[in-house]
Amino acid sequence: xxxxxxxxxxxxxxxxxxxxxxxxxxxxxxxxxxxxxxxxxxxxxxxxxxxxxxxxxxxxxxxxxxxxxxxxxxxxxxxxxxxxxxxxxxxxxxxxxxxxxxxxxxxxxxxxxxxxxxxxxxxxxx
Amino acid sequence: xxxxxxxxxxxxxxxxxxxxxxxxxxxxxxxxxxxxxxxxxxxxxxxxxxxxxxxxxxxxxxxxxxxxxxxxxxxxxxxxxxxxxxxxxxxxxxxxxxxxxxxxxxxxxxxxxxxxxxxxxxxxxxxxxxxxxxxxxxxxxxxxxxxxxxxxxxxxxxxxxxxxxxxxxxxxxxxxxxxxxxxxxxxxxxxxxxxxxxxxxxxxxxxxxxxxxxxxxxxxxxxxxxxxxxxxxxxxxxxxxxxxxxxxxxxxxxxxxxxxxxxxxxxxxxxxxxxxxxxxxxxxxxxxxxxxxxxxxxxxxxxxxxxxxxxxxxxxxxxxxxxxxxxxxxxxxxxxxxxxxxxxxxxxxxxxxxxxxxxxxxxxxxxxxxxxxxxxxxxxxxxxxxxxxxxxxxxxxxxxxxxxxxxxxxxxxxxxxxxxxxxxxxxxxxxxxxxxxxxxxxxxxxxxxxxxxxxxxxxxxxxxxxxxxxxxxxxxxxxxx
Numbered sequence: 238x239x240x241x242x243x244x245x246x247x248x249x250x251x252x253x254x255x256x257x258x259x260x261x262x263x264x265x266x267x268x269x270x271x272x273x274x275x276x277x278x279x280x281x282x283x284x285x286x287x288x289x290x291x292x293x294x295x296x297x298x299x300x301x302x303x304x305x306x307x308x309x310x311x312x313x314x315x316x317x318x319x320x321x322x323x324x325x326x327x328x329x330x331x332x333x334x335x336x337x338x339x340x341x342x343x344x345x346x347x348x349x350x351x352x353x354x355x356x357x358x359x360x361x362x363x
Numbered sequence: 364x365x366x367x368x369x370x371x372x373x374x375x376x377x378x379x380x381x382x383x384x385x386x387x388x389x390x391x392x393x394x395x396x397x398x399x400x401x402x403x404x405x406x407x408x409x410x411x412x413x414x415x416x417x418x419x420x421x422x423x424x425x426x427x428x429x430x431x432x433x434x435x436x437x438x439x440x441x442x443x444x445x446x447x448x449x450x451x452x453x454x455x456x457x458x459x460x461x462x463x464x465x466x467x468x469x470x471x472x473x474x475x476x477x478x479x480x481x482x483x484x485x486x487x488x489x490x491x492x493x494x495x496x497x498x499x500x501x502x503x504x505x506x507x508x509x510x511x512x513x514x515x516x517x518x519x520x521x522x523x524x525x526x527x528x529x530x531x532x533x534x535x536x537x538x539x540x541x542x543x544x545x546x547x548x549x550x551x552x553x554x555x556x557x558x559x560x561x562x563x564x565x566x567x568x569x570x571x572x573x574x575x576x577x578x579x580x581x582x583x584x585x586x587x588x589x590x591x592x593x594x595x596x597x598x599x600x601x602x603x604x605x606x607x608x609x610x611x612x613x614x615x616x617x618x619x620x621x622x623x624x625x626x627x628x629x630x631x632x633x634x635x636x637x638x639x640x641x642x643x644x645x646x647x648x649x650x651x652x653x654x655x656x657x658x659x660x661x662x663x664x665x666x667x668x669x670x671x672x673x674x675x676x677x678x679x680x681x682x683x684x685x686x687x688x689x690x691x692x693x694x695x696x697x698x699x700x701x702x703x704x705x706x707x708x709x710x711x712x713x714x715x716x717x718x719x720x721x722x723x724x725x726x727x728x729x730x731x732x733x734x735x736x737x738x739x740x741x742x743x744x745x746x747x748x749x750x751x752x753x754x755x756x757x758x759x760x761x762x763x764x765x766x767x768x769x770x771x772x773x774x775x776x777x778x779x780x781x782x783x784x785x786x787x788x789x790x791x792x793x794x795x796x797x798x799x800x801x802x803x804x805x806x807x808x809x810x811x812x813x814x815x816x817x818x819x820x821x822x823x824x825x826x827x828x829x830x831x832x833x834x835x836x837x838x839x840x841x842x843x844x
Contacts, residue, residue: 273833275836275837276837296836297833298832298833299774299775300775300776300778301532323837
């Protein structure tokens, strides 16, 4: 499932851009590939990230995967609910399963992301 | 099966000690436990039966085929075990060579450490080895600490280490613990790291590269020498992860490719036992310019032909393990190398590669190979489209193999292949064994395509069938009672 209006990376992160704030999560494809999540390591609020920097870690019984920052920014909020309930990402990856919010520091870094149509095409080619 | 605690009966004893004639002393009450320790109470026979029953549930390479990819679960020759149990080796106290005159009582053991260094140099093309690291990942960390020591000595300000996305997870962990930031390099469409991608990530910040070759897809990187040259062009060091040396041992030497540091997994390539706790051994070899940084102590041969431990090495990164590493493991690997010799080691690589390609060719009509071309010591498959449509996953195939009497291959690694199954047969398996494994895999493939529900229930013959892995990871309970 791919949601219209979100932006996507090749590493299967999504970003919802609202003015200069980006909400970040992982896509339905990513959560299906990982299987049931058992642990999420959230970023510290205040952390500065360049685009592509490691932002968080999600761990399932299969693998631990780094989540990269889709855009450059500063972490202003993290979804603490995930610490007790990592399965929120499996249940509702685009809403309740959001990972963190970034204050975008480099608007240009948004331009390299895919829209939903491009991401769907990218998925079809995998 | 009951836990040993559940078999406990109050007052039952295995051994009754004689009444003591040592005077009682009083111990401060705050140092005494308030309640008796919760220990099981059993007879000697209860204990013997308990542990014998447990041991019969174990599965090892001595039971049957164990194609766990990237682990090189080859047969461990019993002659090496026999020699390692000689009292002259097994009963040595590790402090002995450090005591006055003790060195003369341990000349045989020191000679083994010296000679395996010489043998590993010849096998890999490196200038000198330390046998101290206690396992592969410990060797990686030792190697990365040597890399950092080199750059400090050179006055280099280096911050990053390049690692391909197909690497073992221990590589980025070792680089990070040694203080570096890891830059993950994507594999190209042929499953290996390519020159152009390296060039894009190459700059003066690069301290070095960590590369497994052949990689975890069983693919040899044809550009490995050029990659090492590129790393050297920014005064970086090239690290060779020897986990997959079994594919090229006796055939090609990482030192000749241009690698500056490497570790070997003696418990993989050199046939010492591992799995379920090992212990392993991860000797690290370096090129000449890095020899001063090796951990202390090193064994040297003096002019009079005797062997001694040398500690006076001011540039050394210091101690990384107590004493001389897992000496018994090093000794078994030494026996293995001498037993096989140059010709034998070559045949190891030849047959390991032949066996992996045989399995790949026989199974490729039933499972999808990740890369359908010549592989080295291991091959990676994924499930067919039809299996995926049936809701079958790699884990279902793995579980079904347990019912057929085989240890499953590695699954879900390397992570760049979805539903990966990584099969490493090793050279020690006969064609008959490989054929029976292939038959089992084909039967399972047919079931996965036509009767998927049956497969999802597997294994049905094991003591524990499908543990809830998610619950186990989330609600960890390791209390004994």
